[in-house]
Amino acid sequence: MxxxxxxxxxxxxxxxxxxxxxxxxxxxxxxxxxxxxxxxxxxxxxxxxxxxxxxxxxxxxxxxxxxxxxxxxxxxxxxxxxxxxLFDHKHHDHLICLKCGRCIEIVNPKIEQLQEKLARQHGFKIRSHRLEIFGFCLRCSGDKNE
Amino acid sequence: MxxxxxxxxxxxxxxxxxxxxxxxxxxxxxxxxxxxxxxxxxxxxxxxxxxxxxxxxxxxxxxxxxxxxxxxxxxxxxxxxxxxxLFDHKHHDHLICLKCGRCIEIVNPKIEQLQEKLARQHGFKIRSHRLEIFGFCLRCSGDKNE
DNA sequence: ATTGTTATTGAAAATAGTTTTCAATAAGAA
DNA sequence: TTCTTATTGAAAACTATTTTCAATAACAAT
Incomplete structure (x- = not known):
C-alpha cells in the first residue's frame, strides 16, 4: 500500500x-x-x-x-x-491537442511566479490555478486537414 | 447595429x-x-x-x-x-474568488509569451488557451471563515 | 404581391451525466 | 456475538443539454 x-x-x-x-x-x-x-x-x-x-x-x-x-x-x-x-504529484499545466486529443503535462515555474505577482496586484490570494493550452501537437500540425 | x-x-x-x-x-x-x-x-x-x-x-x-x-x-x-x-475583445485570463464568486479579468503579455515558448519546445502550435486562477479576493481574504 | 422551397421555431421528448433514495448488507466497536 | 449505523447496489430523480417534429416564416424566384 x-x-x-x-x-x-x-x-x-x-x-x-x-x-x-x-x-x-x-x-x-x-x-x-x-x-x-x-x-x-x-x-x-x-x-x-x-x-x-x-x-x-x-x-x-x-x-x-x-x-x-x-x-x-x-x-x-x-x-x-x-x-x-493530486497526492504526491507536482502541479502541472496541460497542452491539449485539438486533433488527436493528446495531452502533455508541462511545468513552468516562471509562469507560476508571474501569476503570483499578477494576483498580488489585484489583492488576490491564490489557492490554485488551471492553465490549459489548446493547439496542435507535432504529429498533428504536420497534417493538412486542420 | x-x-x-x-x-x-x-x-x-x-x-x-x-x-x-x-x-x-x-x-x-x-x-x-x-x-x-x-x-x-x-x-x-x-x-x-x-x-x-x-x-x-x-x-x-x-x-x-x-x-x-x-x-x-x-x-x-x-x-x-x-x-x-470573443468578438472585438482582447484575450484575457480569469481571477476567480472561491468565496464570493467574483471574477476579475486580467491580461498579461509576459505569461502569454512564456506559454508560446513552452509550447514551441514541445512542438505545439497554440490555437488558444485558458488560464483560471482560483483564490480569495481582497474583500474575502480579510474574513476569518475560509 | 404570390408562390414554393426549405430553414426555423417552440414545445415536448430524448439523452447524458450526475446525484439521491432506500431497503438490505456489512464494518467495526462493545 | 451483538448492536449500531455507515455503506452498498439498483433504480429513480435530477439537472443540463440536445434532438425531434409538425407548424410557421424567411426569402428567392416568379
Whole structure:
C-alpha cells in the first residue's frame, strides 16, 4: 500500500467512516492509473476486479478522493468530467491537442511566479490555478486537414 | 447595429441560413451584456423582449454565436456552462474568488509569451488557451471563515 | 404581391451525466 | 456475538443539454 492509499485510510478513519472492500479497490485502481480518468473508465476498470460493484459506489469514492485531495477534477471540454492524481504529484499545466486529443503535462515555474505577482496586484490570494493550452501537437500540425 | 452583429448576419448568410427576429434579439441581448452569461440567464433576458421565444432557440443561437467565434464557452465549475464575448475583445485570463464568486479579468503579455515558448519546445502550435486562477479576493481574504 | 422551397421555431421528448433514495448488507466497536 | 449505523447496489430523480417534429416564416424566384 502506497502513501496515498494510507493517507486515504487515515482520512476515512478521521471522518468516522468505514474502510470497505469496494473503497479499497476503487482507490487502488485509481492510484494505479496515471493520467486523466473519467468516471466511466474508472468504473469499468474496477468492475474487472469486482464485478458486483455499482456505479454509485465508484462515484461516491471518487468524491471522497476529491475531498481528501488525492484526486482533482479536470474538465477540458465542459462535458464529461475527468480526474487526475493530486497526492504526491507536482502541479502541472496541460497542452491539449485539438486533433488527436493528446495531452502533455508541462511545468513552468516562471509562469507560476508571474501569476503570483499578477494576483498580488489585484489583492488576490491564490489557492490554485488551471492553465490549459489548446493547439496542435507535432504529429498533428504536420497534417493538412486542420 | 454594431460590428459583431453585422458579422453575425454575414456569417448567417454565408451559411445559407436565415436571419430571424428571434436570432436578432438573442444576438442583441447577448452583445449588450458583458461578462459571463449562462444560457438560463440569457433566456430570461431575451424572454423580456420576446416572451414567445423558446429555450431551444436561445440555445441554438448561442451555438451559432459560438460557431461564428462571437461567443466562447467558459466553464469554471464544470456545472452550468457560461459564455462570454470573443468578438472585438482582447484575450484575457480569469481571477476567480472561491468565496464570493467574483471574477476579475486580467491580461498579461509576459505569461502569454512564456506559454508560446513552452509550447514551441514541445512542438505545439497554440490555437488558444485558458488560464483560471482560483483564490480569495481582497474583500474575502480579510474574513476569518475560509 | 404570390408562390414554393426549405430553414426555423417552440414545445415536448430524448439523452447524458450526475446525484439521491432506500431497503438490505456489512464494518467495526462493545 | 451483538448492536449500531455507515455503506452498498439498483433504480429513480435530477439537472443540463440536445434532438425531434409538425407548424410557421424567411426569402428567392416568379
Amino acid at each position: 502506497n502513501r496515498a492509499a494510507e493517507y486515504f485510510t487515515r482520512f476515512i478513519k478521521q471522518k468516522n467512516l468505514r474502510m470497505t472492500k469496494q473503497r479499497e479497490i476503487v482507490v487502488r485502481v485509481f492510484l494505479g492509473k496515471e493520467g486523466h480518468l473519467g468516471i466511466d473508465e474508472l468504473y469499468s476498470l474496477v468492475k474487472k476486479k469486482y464485478p458486483e460493484i455499482g456505479y454509485a459506489t465508484v462515484w461516491r469514492t471518487l468524491n471522497l478522493l476529491k475531498e481528501a485531495k488525492i484526486a482533482s477534477e479536470v474538465s477540458f471540454t465542459g462535458k464529461k468530467r475527468k480526474y487526475e492524481h | 454594431n460590428r459583431a452583429a453585422e458579422y453575425f448576419t454575414r456569417f448567417i448568410k454565408q451559411k445559407n441560413l436565415r436571419m430571424t427576429k428571434q436570432r436578432e434579439i438573442v444576438v442583441r441581448v447577448f452583445l449588450g451584456k458583458e461578462g459571463h452569461l449562462g444560457i438560463d440567464e440569457l433566456y430570461s433576458l431575451v424572454k423580456k423582449k420576446y416572451p414567445e421565444i423558446g429555450y431551444a432557440t436561445v440555445w441554438r443561437t448561442l451555438n451559432l454565436l459560438k460557431e461564428a467565434k462571437i461567443a466562447s464557452e467558459v466553464s469554471f465549475t464544470g456545472k452550468k456552462r457560461k459564455y462570454e464575448h
